[in-house]
Amino acid sequence: MTPSPPSIKDVAKAANCSIATVSCVLNNRGRIGKATQKRVRDACKKLKYFPSSAGRSLRSSKTETIGIIFYPSCADIFRNIFYSEIMECLENQLTKANYNLLRAGYDISTRKQELLKCIREGCVDGVILMGGCPDDFKHKLSEVPLPFLLLDTDISSGTVDSITSDGFRAMIDMVEYLHGKGHRRMVMFRHRYDNFNETSRCMGFEAATRQLGLEGGCEVLKVETNDEACSEIIQRISGSNPVTAVATVNDDMAADILRKLLAKGIRVPEQVSITGYDDTEFSHDTHPPLTTVGIDRKTMGAEGAKAILRRINDPSLPIHKLTIASELVERESVRELVDPDKPRFHENTQC
Amino acid sequence: MTPSPPSIKDVAKAANCSIATVSCVLNNRGRIGKATQKRVRDACKKLKYFPSSAGRSLRSSKTETIGIIFYPSCADIFRNIFYSEIMECLENQLTKANYNLLRAGYDISTRKQELLKCIREGCVDGVILMGGCPDDFKHKLSEVPLPFLLLDTDISSGTVDSITSDGFRAMIDMVEYLHGKGHRRMVMFRHRYDNFNETSRCMGFEAATRQLGLEGGCEVLKVETNDEACSEIIQRISGSNPVTAVATVNDDMAADILRKLLAKGIRVPEQVSITGYDDTEFSHDTHPPLTTVGIDRKTMGAEGAKAILRRINDPSLPIHKLTIASELVERESVRELVDPDKPRFHENTQC
DNA sequence: TTGTATGCGTTATCAT
DNA sequence: ATGATAACGCATACAA
Numbered sequence A, B: 001m002t003p004s005p006p007s008i009k010d011v012a013k014a015a016n017c018s019i020a021t022v023s024c025v026l027n028n029r030g031r032i033g034k035a036t037q038k039r040v041r042d043a044c045k046k047l048k049y050f051p052s053s054a055g056r057s058l059r060s061s062k063t064e065t066i067g068i069i070f071y072p073s074c075a076d077i078f079r080n081i082f083y084s085e086i087m088e089c090l091e092n093q094l095t096k097a098n099y100n101l102l103r104a105g106y107d108i109s110t111r112k113q114e115l116l117k118c119i120r121e122g123c124v125d126g127v128i129l130m131g132g133c134p135d136d137f138k139h140k141l142s143e144v145p146l147p148f149l150l151l152d153t154d155i156s157s158g159t160v161d162s163i164t165s166d167g168f169r170a171m172i173d174m175v176e177y178l179h180g181k182g183h184r185r186m187v188m189f190r191h192r193y194d195n196f197n198e199t200s201r202c203m204g205f206e207a208a209t210r211q212l213g214l215e216g217g218c219e220v221l222k223v224e225t226n227d228e229a230c231s232e233i234i235q236r237i238s239g240s241n242p243v244t245a246v247a248t249v250n251d252d253m254a255a256d257i258l259r260k261l262l263a264k265g266i267r268v269p270e271q272v273s274i275t276g277y278d279d280t281e282f283s284h285d286t287h288p289p290l291t292t293v294g295i296d297r298k299t300m301g302a303e304g305a306k307a308i309l310r311r312i313n314d315p316s317l318p319i320h321k322l323t324i325a326s327e328l329v330e331r332e333s334v335r336e337l338v339d340p341d342k343p344r345f346h347e348n349t350q351c
Numbered sequence C: 001t002t003g004t005a006t007g008c009g010t011t012a013t014c015a016t
Numbered sequence D: 001a002t003g004a005t006a007a008c009g010c011a012t013a014c015a016a
Helices: A008-015 A019-026 A034-047 A053-060 A074-079 A081-096 A135-143 A167-180 A196-211 A226-236 A251-263 A297-313 B008-015 B019-026 B034-047 B053-060 B074-079 B081-096 B135-143 B167-180 B196-211 B226-236 B251-263 B297-313
Strands: A065-070 A100-105 A126-130 A148-151 A161-165 A186-191 A219-223 A245-247 A273-275 A292-295 A321-324 A326-329 B065-070 B100-105 B126-130 B148-151 B161-165 B186-191 B219-223 B245-247 B273-275 B292-295 B321-324 B326-329
Touching: A008 A019, A008 A034, A019 A034, A053 B053, A065 A074, A065 A081, A074 A081, A074 A100, A074 B074, A074 B081, A081 A100, A081 A126, A081 A297, A081 B074, A081 B100, A100 B081, A100 B100, A126 A135, A126 A297, A135 A148, A148 A297, A161 A167, A161 A196, A161 A297, A167 A186, A167 A196, A167 A245, A167 A273, A167 A292, A167 A326, A186 A196, A186 A226, A196 A219, A219 A226, A226 A251, A251 A273, A297 A321, B008 B019, B008 B034, B019 B034, B065 B074, B065 B081, B074 B081, B074 B100, B081 B100, B081 B126, B081 B297, B126 B135, B126 B297, B135 B148, B148 B297, B161 B167, B161 B196, B161 B297, B167 B186, B167 B196, B167 B245, B167 B273, B167 B292, B167 B326, B186 B196, B186 B226, B196 B219, B219 B226, B226 B251, B251 B273, B297 B321
Parallel strands: A065 A100, A065 A126, A126 A148, A148 A161, A161 A321, A186 A219, A186 A245, A245 A273, B065 B100, B065 B126, B126 B148, B148 B161, B161 B321, B186 B219, B186 B245, B245 B273
Antiparallel strands: A292 A326, B292 B326
C-alpha cells in the first residue's frame, strides 16, 4: 500500500548524475546539457518521480498552498449559492497558478481563540477569509505574519487587503430607484449581528433616504428572524401613512419574506414592494421575481485570486483595497406608485 | 510582514535545553522532568512557537492532511445540498482528529490524465473521492499508493474502500411501494453518462419490476435533459395503457421535471406520480412535496471519516465496503390507483 | 533525565 | 556542464 515513493536520489542514480543536476533540470535552473536533461526526464518518468512537497517546503519555506477560511464552517458557506460562484473562480485561478486550496471552517464556538492548525503550523502561504465573521476574528487573523486577504468583507481599521462590493453605493441607487418609482416611506431589514456587508448596505440606505429628505418615514430595522420582519411589515403597511417599499439585506431574506407574506395573503408588489440583494439564482424564481442588486461574482473571485498571489509574491506592497461595482437588477417585485408630490419619471418624459 | 517564525532551536535556547528535549516535551515522548517541561512550555508560549508542518512532514512522512477530491469541481459539488451535509460531518470529524482538509476539484477536461498536484507531491496522507465521476479516474486514483476511500460511489473491481447507500435495495422498496399503490406501468429516468449511484438505483428498479412480473410495461430511459424526460412522460401518459408512475434518479431531477410538467398543465400526482431520490431539503418544498428516498448523510460523513482514518492508521487492513441503508420517505407526489387486477393494500386489510 | 547526532528530500551555493 | 555539500525544522535512536 505504501512503498515509499522515489526520491531525488533514486532519480539521480537512475540518470547517472548527481541530485543537484536532477534538481537543476526539474527547475530549469543552470544550463544542463541536452543529453543529461533527457536522461533525467526519462528517469523521472520511469520512476514516476515527483518532488516531495515536504522537502521543498522545508527548503524553500513555501507550501504552494493557500488557505481559505470560512466562518463558521465550509459547508455553511458552500450551501450559500452566492459564495459557491466566487469559490469556483478562486479555485480555477489558484489551481492554474499551481496552488493547492486548503479550506477550513472556523467555528468560533468550539475553537475559542485558538488559531487554525493550518495557520499555526505554516501549512499555507497565504490566507483568504470569506464571509461575514466577527471583527475580532478578522483582526486576530490579520495579525498573523502571513499574506492575508478579506474577500467580500472588510474591517474598519484598514491595514489589510480586501475586496468588497460597493453595498453603500448600490443601496443609494436602489433607494433612488424606489424613490423614482414613487416610494416615500420605506424600511430596510437587517440582522442584529455585526456584518460588514449588511452594515454598509444599510448605511447606503440611510444616506440616500436622508439625502432625499425622507428620514422621517424611513428606517433600518434589526430583526432576529424573517417572521419578525413580516410582522413589522404587516403592521406598517396599514394605516394612513403606510410603508410602501421594503429593502432587505440579501435575496435569501427577501425570498423568505416574500413566501411568508404571500402565505399571509399579502400581495407583492401590489400591497408592498420588496427588494433583495445579491442576485442569486433563485431570485428570479420567486413570485414575483425579485428586483435586486447584482454583484459580479466572477470578478470577485478572479480579483481575489490575483490579490492574494500578488501579496504572496511581494509582501511589501502597499495595502490594496478593491471595490467591485454592483448594479441594480430590475424585475417585478417593485411597483410603480402614482405619487402626488412629484412628477413621475416616464421613459417618454425624456422626449 | 514575514519575520521567519521561531524554530525548535529558538525554543531550546529560551528553555535552556536541547532541541531533543523540546521535541520530547511537545510530543509527550520520553520522560522529561516536570521543571524542564514547564520551562519548555513557557518558552513555547512566550515565543508563540508551533512546530512547522514542513519539518514534521519531512521527518515523519505524515502530512496530517486529507485530500477530498471532487468531480468535476468543488463548487459544483457544494452547490449540491446533498453533499454539503456529508461534507459537514467529514469536516467535523477529521478536524477533531487534527487533520487539515485539502479540497480539490478534478476537472477532467483541463487536466486530462494528469494526477492532482496534492496527490503527486504527497501533500496528503489519504484521499477521499466524492461524487459521480468516470470510472477510469477512480481506477487511476485507486492505483496511487495512498489510503483511498470512495464516498457515495464505488467501482466494480472492488479493491478499494467505499461507502455507499443502498440504492439497489431502496429502489426495490420504491417499486414495491408504487406497486402497492396500484401502479403497473412505470418508467425510470437516468442520465446517459456513467454513474455508480444512478446505475445501482436503476438496477434496483429493473430487478423489482422483473420480480413483480412488470417487465413489459416498465423500463429505464436514459435522457440528456429533463425536457427530454418531460416529452417522454407526456407521450407515455396518454393512450390506452398509460404509464402512471415515474421514478427519477435524484430529487433535483424530480423537482425540475415536476416544475416543467406543471408548467405544461400536467397535474402531479393526479395524472402521473413522480418519485425522487436523496430527500434533499427542497424535496418538501416542491408542489406537491416529493415522495423520495432518504439517505442518512450524517452517518455517511461520519463513517467516511472513520474509514479513511482507519486505513491511514493501518494500511494493511482488508478492504472495507460499507453500505448505508436508505429509507422511503412518503410524501404526496404518488397517487394511489384503483387497480383492477390486484387486491389493494389497505391498512385495514391487515386486520 | 537529558543531550548528541543523524537523516528525512529538497534547493542553492560554490567548487570543479 | 556538473557535482559535492550545507541548510531548512523536526523526530528519534542512542549515548551519557
